[in-house]
Amino acid sequence: MNMMEIYFATGNSNKVKEAEIILKDLKGIKIKAINLPYPEIQGTLEEVSEFGVKYLYSKIKKPVFVEDSGFFIEVLKGFPGTYSRYVQETIGNEGILKLMEGFKGEERRAYFKSVVGYCDEDGIKLFKGIVRGNVSHEIRDKGHGFAYDSIFIPEGENRTFAEMTREEKSRISHRRKALEKFKEYIEKKLP
Ligand SMILES: O=c1nc[nH]c2c1ncn2[C@H]1C[C@H](O)[C@@H](COP(=O)(O)OP(=O)(O)OP(=O)(O)O)O1
Numbered sequence: 001m002n003m004m005e006i007y008f009a010t011g012n013s014n015k016v017k018e019a020e021i022i023l024k025d026l027k028g029i030k031i032k033a034i035n036l037p038y039p040e041i042q043g044t045l046e047e048v049s050e051f052g053v054k055y056l057y058s059k060i061k062k063p064v065f066v067e068d069s070g071f072f073i074e075v076l077k078g079f080p081g082t083y084s085r086y087v088q089e090t091i092g093n094e095g096i097l098k099l100m101e102g103f104k105g106e107e108r109r110a111y112f113k114s115v116v117g118y119c120d121e122d123g124i125k126l127f128k129g130i131v132r133g134n135v136s137h138e139i140r141d142k143g144h145g146f147a148y149d150s151i152f153i154p155e156g157e158n159r160t161f162a163e164m165t166r167e168e169k170s171r172i173s174h175r176r177k178a179l180e181k182f183k184e185y186i187e188k189k190l191p
Pocket residue numbers: 009010011012015067068069070071084085086088112146147148149173175
């Protein structure tokens with residue numbers, strides 16, 4: 001059977017590794033990661049994904065998806081949210097923990113959100129995933145994960161995402177939930 005090729009446009013190799021784990025048993029489809037840049041407008045994750053994938057499809061005219069994601073802390077009114085990448089590169093996890101000093105228990109609730117934007121000749125589709133949890137009191141890392149993983153403890157767990165293996169994280173992550181919906185949609189489209 002000839003494989004349908006779908007591009008995953010991202011500059012983040014950690015997202016690629018996790019998408020490969022999550023989509024490994026996708027039948028009849030080959031996912032090809034490409035680092036094709038696209039303008040990341042200021043807006044919600046949905047708006048960034050929709051604008052980005054529309055832009056890329058207009059350039060390459062081939063089935064393609066992007067994923068915009070972020071880390072949202074409730075007591076900080078959703079900060080860093082859509083600024084997650086910039087905040088990670090500036091104040092980082094130490095800076096976030098400083099902002100969280102004095103908050104305890106439920107006040108440390110946070111979530112990751114992922115919005116996958118897919119486009120082909122039939123138009124654009126968005127697939128979303130959220131994983132809820134808490135901001136840890138300290139940075140806890142076992143060398144796995146990336147960015148905010150070392151300060152996020154998912155609900156029902158006592159380890160941070162960065163203390164889990166990539167496989168364990170990818171069983172419950174926001175990326176898993178969004179890409180599972182994408183997988184279900186795309187498998188239905190196959191001839
Ligand atoms: O699973 C995750 N574990 C930890 N941190 C995460 C995760 N998922 C997103 N994040 C944070 C870090 C990243 O810097 C930002 C996403 O920003 P975002 O624009 O979607 O990613 P990016 O610029 O690194 O790659 P891309 O080329 O796909 O836009 O949110």
